[in-house]
Amino acid sequence: MRLRSHLLLLSVATAAPVLALAVVIAFLVVKQERDTLRDGAVDRVVAVMSGIDAELRGSIATLRALAASANLEKGELAAFHSEAERILKAHPDWLDYSLNHADGTRLATSLRAGTQVQLADPESFELAVRNGEPVVGALARWDEKGWGVPLRMPVLEDGLTRYVLTVVLKPDAFADLLRAQRLPEGWVVAIADRNGVIVGRIPPVPPGTQATQGWQEALKRSPQGWYRGRTLEGRETYTPYATSDLTGWALGIAMPAEQVDSAAWRSLWLVLIMVLLASGIAVGLALLIGGRIAKPIAELAAGSFPAHTRIDEIRALSAAVREKQELAEREKAALQASDRAKDEFLAMLSHELRNPLAALTTAAHVLKLAGPNEAAAVHARAVVDRQTKHMARLVGDLLDISRVAMGKVALERERFNLAESAGNVLNTWRASGRVERHRVLQDLKPAWVDADRARIEQILSNLLDNAVKFTPAGKQIAVRVAQEGEDAVLLVRDEGAGLAPGSAERMFDLFVQGERGLDRAAGGLGIGLALVKRLTEMHGGSVAAASAGAGRGATFTVRLPAVLPPAQREKAASPLVLAPRKVLIVEDNDDARHMLHQALEFSGHDVREARDGTSGLALAAEARPDVALIDIGLPDLDGYEVARRLRAAPGGRRMGLIAITGYGQAEDQRRAYEAGFDAHLTKPVAPERLKQVMAGLQ
């Protein structure tokens, strides 16, 4: 279910009880209104009734006075008659009077003799005789003059009723009283006697008309009250009514039902309209607010960010989602970049290894065909020399970076002058022609360090490699060495492609390479600088890249802890010239053996060779070499065993023993020294290094 629907439901759930309560209250108000109206109407009826009763009481009082007439007591009927006639004349409402004996015999009357033969309304007459109390009788046809209501007054003698004095009241009198109420148009007021015959009514009805069935039934149920029914004319009405204690008569005022109801309905309608209006407003507001809440959430769900919402939670949610998304995107981008870097790396690895191999195989082909002293062969040999060195460095870098990454590189520290070391590297680079397209500036001031010389040279080589790659031909590459405070500083500055802002730190990450197109000159494995950073850090130093921006060159600065120069005891390094020696090579790999053989012979040494340990030992015993170069991985005895036996043999103590292995681990070196070797070289053996080591054995 949608959020908007939930909010609508919420508003309905909140509003519904309130609305229900409002309806109940409306009904109560309507009922209250009607009750008030009813009670007021009944009170009014009672008041009118009292007025009528008062009128009658006046008549009864007058009648009582007449009944107490002395003439009547003395039996002087003629005198009484004239007294009665006089009073009759004074009361226009009185129609006639009559004096009867208790047995009904007429004694005196205002009527013409003989007109009234039978007694009208005998019930009231009998009631007056029996009770000795005045009685208001029922409407009856009196004589030709019309209808009248008898008012009977018993005249007592010794507690018994002797006569009954009757006056007949005109119904018009009551009608006048009712008219005086001035009821609104459409209303009906009526008085009915004990028998339910209408005595007076506005609007009038013919005398003797019976009250409606509805009113008579209501009167039977209760002497006073309110009922809904129809008038004689058939109109719907509400009728409050009351009954007089004095006369037993009933008075009712009928109000048109539509007037009473319309007031009630008006109130009810008003309440209902208000309720509907309130509900409408509630639903409308719920939809509006719901939309305000739901829309940004829906937008968020659809993947776009709501531009403006005033709801804090949604803003927070939006921010959180955005943050998550950006994080995910960054991670994805990083992952893709890393994937790309690996692909690039593999592609470059392929190039970097296959290109020198291609040059080497072609050179091998040339050497196969050309005479050893032909120019072609000389060139080819130079190519082989350069490309093998290049490949050896490449493979060395590859292995180094993995070993450094695994923390397996042990530094062989010695105290040396960084300037001298940098000078050696620059000379080698110049000799190889790798910087011939650039102007190389050097400014090398003494700065001593306690470091692994080979690693420091590797650091400079890699920095130079990087500078050459990214610097166009003809531009300058500067190398500086100097001591700055506690630091020995090695600086390589180029005028090359420079670094994009913010990428300086990333330069040292593994496999990260500079931007370039199809430009192999700028190719590489993306490991050179990573290696620089790790090797520098292993020495307790730091490396930083800086650039004024893309295209404006870059400066790489290596800082190493400086140490004090040693006391002047070493003579300046001079080109090594070794005295010719007798050298034994024990190596099972033909190529490696031949290579070493030629390199040593070229340097003027007397060289012997053996393919395995056993023949090597035999040859050593026979030829007594000054120096033995021994491969560790031999087919029969291993190199360690050969060394141990040579040392044990006569004259073996002063023989120089050099181990040659494919493994350069500290552990391998330790084992070599324990077996009695003087030095340890890792394949491939560089002739210069071999020269150095042999010089060290002198």
Add this chain to the structure above:
Amino acid sequence: MTKRLLVVDDDADMRLTLKLALEIAGYGVEVAANGKEALEAQRRRAADVLITDIFMPDADGFEAIDAFRKEFPATKIIAVSGGAQFTKRDYLPDAELAGADATLQKPFDVDKLLALLKAL
């Protein structure tokens, strides 16, 4: 008749050894360091076969092949590369699509190249 060859490679050693090897085999060989130089050399003196590396600075092998196909349609083209099979940068099959007559993956046997030259 001695065919004239034009070897294009950004690696000086590669240029040199290939030139030596091909000269020993009896060909006349010109060299160039990139596509642009190659085109200039060809305009000076047209070679029968262009042997070009793909991945080079300035004008790369693809550009060189394009230019040669337009300007020197009669010249045969052999594309060589040390690229890995899975990278687009110097994908050799693309070189054939671009118009190379044959391709060789570095490192290659010079005899194989010589056989290829004969076949062309």
